Amino acid sequence: MPDDAAPDDTRQPRLRIRIALGAAGAMGPGKAELLDRIAATGSIAAAGRGMGMSYKRAWELIGTLNAMFSAPVVTSTRGGPGGGGAVLTDTGRAVLDHYRAVEAAAAQAGAAELAAFSALLADIPDGK
Secondary structure (H helix, E strand, C coil): CCCCCCCCCCCCCCCCCCEECHHHCEECHHHHHHHHHHHHHCCHHHHHHHCCCCHHHHHHHHHHHHHHCCCCCEEEECCCCCCCEEEECHHHHHHHHHHHHHHHHHHHHHHHHHHHHHHHCCCCHHHC
16 A cells, blocks of 8 residues: 555645546556455455445445456455455456556656645645
8 A cells, every 4th residue: 555645744745546447447546455455454344444435335346346357356255154255366466566566657757746746835834
């Protein structure tokens, strides 16, 4: 879940990349964060909770992602005595890796322009 700006500094300009994939949909920061959290927790429910979204919404996003690509990005097993879980597939890992690479390239290419935006921001004492 990389972010070039400090988490508590919302005034620093930063890029939020959304890749439009035509009729298939789009890949953006929310879906990327969901995939990151699934990879970290092994759980769609925990990933969604960590983002403040319902289990249903998290599942809907995974369904959308799985339908967008030639192979599923996440696979899951039902809960039960041994517990369930979710993992990124090879396709899911590739999708996330490519998305993060686009983010990094865009941030590097736009660094000077982002700095120029930052220099133009008004100073607001005490964040007011």
